[in-house]
Amino acid sequence: MSENILVVGGGPAGLNAAVMLSELGVNVALVERDSFLGGNPKKFKYKFLFPDMQPADNVIGELIKKAEAGGGIKVYYSSEISDFKENGKKFDVTIKSADGSEKKTFDSVIVATGFEHFDPARDAKYSYQLFDDVIDIKDLERMMGENNFVRPSNGKPPKKVAFILCVGSRDRHVGNQYCSRVCCTVSVKQAIEMREHFPDCEAYIFYMDIRTYGFFEDLYWQAMEEHDVQIVKGRIAEITSGPDNTVICKGEDTLLRGPFEIPFDMVVLASGMEGGPQSPEISSKLGIELDEHGFLKPENITLSPFKSNKPGIFLAGACTGPKAISDSITEGAAAAMNAYTYAVKNR
Amino acid sequence: MALEKQEQRPAAEKGEHIIARHLIEDESIKEEKNLVIDGVDVSGRWNTFILSRVDSEFDRSFFREIKDTVVGSRINRCWQCGMCTASCTVTPLYRRFNPRAFIYMMQLGNLKELKKYIDVAWRCVGCYKCSQRCPKQVNPAEMMEALGLVIKKYFPEEVHSKLKADEDVKKIYDDMIIGHGRLDLAKLHTSAMQKTGRTKELLGKIERDAIFKMAKDGRAFSILRLGKPHNWSRSKVAIENYLKNLNTIENGEAGV
Numbered sequence: 001m002s003e004n005i006l007v008v009g010g011g012p013a014g015l016n017a018a019v020m021l022s023e024l025g026v027n028v029a030l031v032e033r034d035s036f037l038g039g040n041p042k043k044f045k046y047k048f049l050f051p052d053m054q055p056a057d058n059v060i061g062e063l064i065k066k067a068e069a070g071g072g073i074k075v076y077y078s079s080e081i082s083d084f085k086e087n088g089k090k091f092d093v094t095i096k097s098a099d100g101s102e103k104k105t106f107d108s109v110i111v112a113t114g115f116e117h118f119d120p121a122r123d124a125k126y127s128y129q130l131f132d133d134v135i136d137i138k139d140l141e142r143m144m145g146e147n148n149f150v151r152p153s154n155g156k157p158p159k160k161v162a163f164i165l166c167v168g169s170r171d172r173h174v175g176n177q178y179c180s181r182v183c184c185t186v187s188v189k190q191a192i193e194m195r196e197h198f199p200d201c202e203a204y205i206f207y208m209d210i211r212t213y214g215f216f217e218d219l220y221w222q223a224m225e226e227h228d229v230q231i232v233k234g235r236i237a238e239i240t241s242g243p244d245n246t247v248i249c250k251g252e253d254t255l256l257r258g259p260f261e262i263p264f265d266m267v268v269l270a271s272g273m274e275g276g277p278q279s280p281e282i283s284s285k286l287g288i289e290l291d292e293h294g295f296l297k298p299e300n301i302t303l304s305p306f307k308s309n310k311p312g313i314f315l316a317g318a319c320t321g322p323k324a325i326s327d328s329i330t331e332g333a334a335a336a337m338n339a340y341t342y343a344v345k346n347r
Numbered sequence: 348m349a350l351e352k353q354e355q356r357p358a359a360e361k362g363e364h365i366i367a368r369h370l371i372e373d374e375s376i377k378e379e380k381n382l383v384i385d386g387v388d389v390s391g392r393w394n395t396f397i398l399s400r401v402d403s404e405f406d407r408s409f410f411r412e413i414k415d416t417v418v419g420s421r422i423n424r425c426w427q428c429g430m431c432t433a434s435c436t437v438t439p440l441y442r443r444f445n446p447r448a449f450i451y452m453m454q455l456g457n458l459k460e461l462k463k464y465i466d467v468a469w470r471c472v473g474c475y476k477c478s479q480r481c482p483k484q485v486n487p488a489e490m491m492e493a494l495g496l497v498i499k500k501y502f503p504e505e506v507h508s509k510l511k512a513d514e515d516v517k518k519i520y521d522d523m524i525i526g527h528g529r530l531d532l533a534k535l536h537t538s539a540m541q542k543t544g545r546t547k548e549l550l551g552k553i554e555r556d557a558i559f560k561m562a563k564d565g566r567a568f569s570i571l572r573l574g575k576p577h578n579w580s581r582s583k584v585a586i587e588n589y590l591k592n593l594n595t596i597e598n599g600e601a602g603v
Contacts, residue, residue, distance in 0.1 A: 125434075125480060166482075170482060171482035172481075172482055172483055172484045173479070173480060173481065173482055173484065208426075208428045208429075233429075234428070234429040234433060235428045235429055235430045235433060235482070236433065237430050237433030237434035237476075237480055238433070238434065250433060250434075251429065251433040252429035252430075252432035252433040252438070252445075252447065253429075254427060254428070254429040254432075254447060257445055257448055258442055258445075259432060259433060259435070259438045259439055259442070261439075
């Protein structure tokens with residue numbers, strides 16, 4: 001008899017975990033809240049992935065294809081866990097979907113509920129949703145994905161675009177003290193993309209620190225050296241509307257020691273990542289710990305970042321903190337291995 | 348090397364032949380009228396020396412002093428992102444008023460640099476936009492109060508010579524705060540208009556419209572209803588006593 005393992009969440013981490021487990025011959029139940037697989041990358045139509053600009057479809061599409069083709073994975077679309085009980089070393093779970101409720105017993109559980117993009121409207125100084133030309137990185141990613149890169153206000157291509165980093169991250173004022181890790185790199189990637197496709201559109205990046213960690217630094221060098229992206233040190237404190245249908249960024253150039261108010265055609269906010277409403281929800285349902293940032297808390301952040309505080313429940317991907325897609329996929333595999341070991345041990 | 352001073356040479360203007368003269372402050376230039384080194388007369392062009400302009404110390408005792416005050420207790424949080432200056436109401440009017448830079452100077456104990464800003468350091472209007480937006484909750488608006496305390500303490504003479512309290516305004520404020528325990532904005536506005544000689548405008552269209560609007564939505568009546576804070580007379584006595592004692596102490600110290 002083969003093992004039964006439950007995977008919650010069909011994003012990069014959950015998909016990879018499910019695919020690896022099914023290759024081991026495990027019966028996988030994949031619970032996905034949306035009506036499609038692929039998580040946030042699919043939902044917001046990410047087009048290219050850093051650092052090598054490969055199409056997102058190469059990665060996410062491939063995983064979805066494998067998950068749908070491989071036997072042994074049962075996908076529950078638009079579903080959620082309605083009841084969760086421990087049964088010795090196993091877990092009794094009721095999965096509620098459009099087809100009705102189904103009760104099953106699983107040997108182990110992988111939680112890969114992912115993250116939510118920070119909603120910039122919560123930080124009123126950036127005037128998101130007040131002005132059409134203020135968008136955030138996920139909106140720009142979708143625009144790029146739909147080959148529709150124009151100013152939302154008048155449908156014309158912009159000539160001068162500002163990227164603002166650290167929106168909703170590293171900010172006590174909005175309640176998120178952590179760095180969201182990938183928004184710097186994503187913004188730099190988008191600036192490069194923009195300069196490549198629209199060479200007469202200038203790109204400015206307003207930064208406090210540019211945290212393109214590790215080898216992503218190459219991307220940031222490339223943006224400056226090959227694409228003439230200009231970086232300006234200073235956080236933006238206000239976005240107002242300007243003459244000729246522009247948006248004005250008010251800030252301080254901390255290197256020059258002086259305030260500026262500069263009109264732009266379009267402003268892109270590098271909104272960070274948040275645990276979202278799903279993290280506390282799954283935390284209370286499964287009885288696993290939540291950390292002070294609103295993400296799920298691993299048992300030991302260094303030794304076992306993929307284990308929850310409850311034996312038999314494993315964590316993967318951005319549900320434990322902001323993460324790049326590659327890291328999520330790695331953690332999916334790690335969690336799959338651990339969940340499998342646990343299931344075999346307690347057969 | 349023997350330095351000998353000679354007299355009777357024509358005096359040149361201080362450092363006039365230094366090419367980037369505007370970058371160097373007067374006190375950094377050392378110049379003798381006439382100078383002989385080892386028997387060689389180096390008067391004129393060669394006797395100008397520029398003292399080192401390198402900062403050679405970070406004064407942490409100063410930082411701790413600020414940290415111990417109530418208003419400056421969060422100075423160690425600041426990471427110099429510039430959100431405060433970017434939000435500032437005053438900076439667009441006085442570019443030299445830069446809360447971020449002031450906080451940095453206070454962190455490093457750079458009194459030499461702070462001294463240059465004595466004339467603008469008091470310009471904070473207390474709108475608290477910076478404190479509301481600061482990502483680290485440093486509370487820059489109150490940090491500007493700490494700055495005022497520091498400047499008053501370390502440069503009393505400069506403060507005295509550069510800043511003069513407006514006695515009329517001070518009296519209006521004192522009367523309001525001590526007498527009523529709250530600011531009366533209408534009175535402030537009227538007295539400001541009187542002081543700037545714009546009494547006529549008080550009955551202008553803007554004012555009339557404002558009064559009409561406030562009467563219409565009821566705000567005017569709520570202002571009338573609001574009296575003094577509860578039991579203010581006791582507070583008033585306490586404040587007056589405190590101020591009296593303060594004056595006695597100050598006068599005592601000054602030997603009056």
